[in-house]
Amino acid sequence: MENLRALVNRLQKACTTLGDHGENSTLPTLWDALPSIAVVGGQSSGKSSVLDSIVGRDFLPRGSGIVTRRPLILQLNRIDQGRDYAEFGHHAGQKFTDFVAVRREISDTTDRETGRSKKLISSVPIYLSIYSPKLVNLTLTDLPGLTKVAVEGQPESIVQDIENIVRSFIEKPNCIILAISPANQDLATSDAIRMSREVDPRGERTIGVLTKIDLMDKGTDAIDILEGRSYKLQFPWIGVVNRSQADINTSVDMIAARLREQEYFANSPLETPGGRHQIPDSWNSIAEHLDGVRPGSEKVSNVFDNLLPAALEKLRFEKQLSMDNVRKIITEADGYQPHLLAPEKWYPRLIESSLATIKGPAEAAVEAVHRILKDLVHKAISETEELKQYPSLRNKFSLAAVESLEQMRDENKKTTLRLVDMECGYLNVDFFRKLPQDIGKGGNPTQSIFDRYKDSYLQQVASNVLSYVNMVCATLRNSIPKSIAHSQVCAAKRSLLDHFFVELGRKEGKQLDTLLDEDPDLIQRRISLAKRLELYNAAQAEIDTVAWSK
Ligand SMILES: Nc1nc2c(ncn2[C@@H]2O[C@H](COP(=O)(O)OP(=O)(O)OP(=O)(O)O)[C@@H](O)[C@H]2O)c(=O)[nH]1
Numbered sequence: 001m002e003n004l005r006a007l008v009n010r011l012q013k014a015c016t017t018l019g020d021h022g023e024n025s026t027l028p029t030l031w032d033a034l035p036s037i038a039v040v041g042g043q044s045s046g047k048s049s050v051l052d053s054i055v056g057r058d059f060l061p062r063g064s065g066i067v068t069r070r071p072l073i074l075q076l077n078r079i080d081q082g083r084d085y086a087e088f089g090h091h092a093g094q095k096f097t098d099f100v101a102v103r104r105e106i107s108d109t110t111d112r113e114t115g116r117s118k119k120l121i122s123s124v125p126i127y128l129s130i131y132s133p134k135l136v137n138l139t140l141t142d143l144p145g146l147t148k149v150a151v152e153g154q155p156e157s158i159v160q161d162i163e164n165i166v167r168s169f170i171e172k173p174n175c176i177i178l179a180i181s182p183a184n185q186d187l188a189t190s191d192a193i194r195m196s197r198e199v200d201p202r203g204e205r206t207i208g209v210l211t212k213i214d215l216m217d218k219g220t221d222a223i224d225i226l227e228g229r230s231y232k233l234q235f236p237w238i239g240v241v242n243r244s245q246a247d248i249n250t251s252v253d254m255i256a257a258r259l260r261e262q263e264y265f266a267n268s269p270l271e272t273p274g275g276r277h278q279i280p281d282s283w284n285s286i287a288e289h290l291d292g293v294r295p296g297s298e299k300v301s302n303v304f305d306n307l308l309p310a311a312l313e314k315l316r317f318e319k320q321l322s323m324d325n326v327r328k329i330i331t332e333a334d335g336y337q338p339h340l341l342a343p344e345k346w347y348p349r350l351i352e353s354s355l356a357t358i359k360g361p362a363e364a365a366v367e368a369v370h371r372i373l374k375d376l377v378h379k380a381i382s383e384t385e386e387l388k389q390y391p392s393l394r395n396k397f398s399l400a401a402v403e404s405l406e407q408m409r410d411e412n413k414k415t416t417l418r419l420v421d422m423e424c425g426y427l428n429v430d431f432f433r434k435l436p437q438d439i440g441k442g443g444n445p446t447q448s449i450f451d452r453y454k455d456s457y458l459q460q461v462a463s464n465v466l467s468y469v470n471m472v473c474a475t476l477r478n479s480i481p482k483s484i485a486h487s488q489v490c491a492a493k494r495s496l497l498d499h500f501f502v503e504l505g506r507k508e509g510k511q512l513d514t515l516l517d518e519d520p521d522l523i524q525r526r527i528s529l530a531k532r533l534e535l536y537n538a539a540q541a542e543i544d545t546v547a548w549s550k
Pocket residue numbers: 041042043044045046047048049050062063064065066067068144145146211212213214215240241242243244245246248
């Protein structure tokens with residue numbers, strides 16, 4: 001990989017020297033075919049700060065308004081040893097070792113192209129190479145910041161002109177887009193996301209970078225964005241805290257800024273150093289299963305629409321309210337002293353005895369959904385590539401998810417059974433008042449107690465109770481799924497791993513390391529592959545020697 005990057009860098013350098021910059025050419029150019037990384041974002045979103053941070057040098061001009069007014073093509077070159085230095089394409093051979101002078105030259109050469117007006121832009125790129133033992137071989141392009149309106153002194157076309165410059169870089173399929181969005185603005189207004197979505201709608205070559213996390217309003221956090229729930233990309237989002245303007249003014253150096261950034265994330269209650277950033281794909285996958293984006297959630301609807309209604313149907317209340325049963329319950333309720341004036345005292349007993357049987361199917365539905373969620377979670381975890389590499393973390397992750405699901409299930413059982421208890425605890429008397437019935441045979445309390453044990457009377461009671469129980473059962477048939485969806489499905493989507501993340505956040509570095517121990521087979525495979533690569537490289541060198549000696 002490193003060899004490949006070095007090769008691409010060398011090719012880009014050759015293009016630059018030979019004047020092939022890709023722009024304004026009707027012929028296909030080598031430059032366009034080479035991979036590059038473009039830094040895109042709204043004005044003052046933090047693009048230059050991110051680049052400064054990657055390079056580890058304070059070398060880009062800063063200030064208010066449009067600061068980056070020409071594309072800056074930045075080649076980073078790793079050297080084995082020696083002092084850091086920079087070289088401009090327009091001053092080939094002149095080594096800049098003073099990075100303040102580099103910053104000044106970027107400003108001056110921008111002015112030379114656009115005129116002294118700080119409000120104009122140009123599409124002609126500046127080429128800058130930086131050499132350092134601390135760098136990796138990469139080519140990055142800093143682009144003018146996207147803006148929404150032209151300000152005083154700027155041509156009306158400036159908004160479109162900047163978009164055109166940016167688009168000309170990022171529309172190339174070989175361009176990786178580093179899309180910079182500030183966390184203190186709504187992501188829906190992010191220019192970086194708007195432009196990257198236009199050219200890379202599936203987010204396959206866009207890396208989302210969230211700056212200014214330290215400037216977010218109190219009470220808000222960046223979790224939804226960093227976990228890809230606000231805008232999903234194929235690669236994880238990266239959160240950063242760059243130097244503030246005050247830091248720049250007081251010359252806080254890059255090392256101190258980086259330490260402060262680490263400290264910020266280490267002390268942020270919801271962030272964990274690395275762990276939380278590794279996990280979102282699995283978490284997203286669980287949420288997608290539950291949302292029906294991936295298969296699995298239809299099994300939950302099957303419980304609600306088919307299994308629960310069928311189980312309630314099977315209860316057969318008519319059988320429970322047969323005349324023999326009604327007589328038995330009434331006789332038991334009367335005891336040695338038959339009720340003289342309050343036959344309605346039997347009703348709660350009769351109703352409760354029927355409704356209590358609903359608890360069976362209700363509990364079964366809670367259990368069934370719990371099992372489905374457990375399967376979905378296991379499936380999502382096993383599909384998560386990053387977790388395959390770390391068996392201990394995967395194990396802990398899985399245990400935490402199951403434990404959390406079990407707590408939700410237990411809680412859900414209580415709430416669902418309480419729904420049934422509530423129905424038993426209070427009867428809607430109005431329902432009975434409105435029932436079309438023969439008052440003389442049924443609920444008339446003044447009726448002689450001797451008539452009350454007659455079959456016709458008991459039939460009437462059974463029929464009244466059956467109507468009522470059927471009505472309640474229909475209500476519960478609707479409210480039980482709601483209770484299950486609320487307490488298990490939505491709760492799992494919302495907070496399945498919250499407890500786990502908090503626990504993870506409390507762990508020390510060493511404890512985290514034990515979680516990230518790799519699968520021994522995988523380590524062995526990597527060692528074998530590295531050996532094989534070494535062998536191939538040696539073989540390639542041999543072949544080259546033979547070829548050259550011909
Ligand atoms: N507090 C804080 N300030 C930041 C952060 N990132 C950038 N800034 C500040 O935001 C301002 C703009 O940052 P730049 O990096 O110049 O932004 P830019 O996108 O390159 O700006 P243009 O090139 O003008 O479009 C500067 O004052 C930075 O110090 C951050 O993460 N936290």
